[in-house]
């Protein structure tokens with residue numbers, strides 16, 4: 346699947362050459378198959394999806410099914426009712442793109458890294474516009490401190506520097522997706538890596554931010570066999586995460602948490618909390634703990650919202666906890 350537009354998708358046939366335009370049914374969804382070939386649920390097709398087409402001679406092709414997704418970059422649906430939205434499927438690498446000018450935002454990098462870890466693909470942080478700052482490597486080191494377990498590269502497309510480690514990621518059959526805020530230089534980066542001007546890029550504004558230019562997510566097949574997927578600038582992307590993804594992004598917090606006195610420590614006021622002790626000692630920045638809290642809360646909230654049954658179970662558990670707490674206050678044993 347090369348491109349998803351209103352009412353139609355562009356599909357690149359397995360034999361290569363020319364993309365085929367395929368209309369999507371009015372409800373916009375297609376059965377997603379599991380590994381056994383059975384339908385699991387109806388989903389909107391996403392960029393990067395592998396699909397089955399019905400194409401009897403003399404007819405227009407139709408989408409029959411979406412094949413199982415090896416990985417999926419998922420964001421929370423834009424409105425309250427909508428489900429999680431797949432930004433890109435079957436990607437190997439998520440390039441988390443953040444600008445060096447204006448200053449990079451550690452919180453946004455952490456958010457997008459969590460999105461990337463959750464996808465099942467490998468995150469790589471790309472810090473753009475290195476030509477606009479005096480000490481890009483020093484800034485990259487600061488970002489490395491919050492991007493545990495991910496490569497961090499400072500690049501400048503304008504000066505042509507730092508791109509080689511990214512080109513090395515473009516092996517045959519590799520699919521990469523770029524995510525990041527509007528104006529970070531995603532389309533410029535895709536163009537540079539593709540070697541041609543395939544994406545429209547925003548005009549430079551005085552404040553250094555680009556116009557919102559990437560209208561749809563598009564997959565760009567490269568000469569060497571790799572594919573690049575651009576995404577529109579993500580303004581405050583709603584997080585869909587799980588404990589595993591959060592633990593990957595916040596490996597330092599997760600590691601400290603194993604040393605808390607209580608296994609279910611929330612790192613708030615508990616005695617013997619190794620996380621709070623690390624903040625106290627200056628070993629863990631308070632900003633980092635705040636960021637973990639915010640994303641953990643948001644992920645939990647999203648999960649509850651997307652699963653009413655689970656939400657009900659949580660409420661029941663909370664009631665039990667409250668009841669146990671009240672018994673404790675009344676001086677009776679808690680069981």
Ligand SMILES: Nc1nc2c(ncn2[C@@H]2O[C@H](COP(=O)(O)OP(=O)(O)OP(=O)(O)O)[C@@H](O)[C@H]2O)c(=O)[nH]1
Pocket residue numbers: 473474475476477500501502503504525526527528529530531532533534545546547548549550553554555556557558559576577578579
């Ligand atoms: N100085 C400098 N400017 C850059 C660099 N990379 C991108 N820019 C500029 O930053 C602006 C935004 O770049 P885009 O590639 O359009 O940004 P984007 O992330 O694709 O933005 P959206 O499509 O809105 O999501 C453009 O004016 C680019 O010319 C760079 O390495 N150095």
Ligand SMILES: [Zn+2]
Pocket residue numbers: 602605606610611612613615617618619620621
């Ligand atoms: Zn703790």
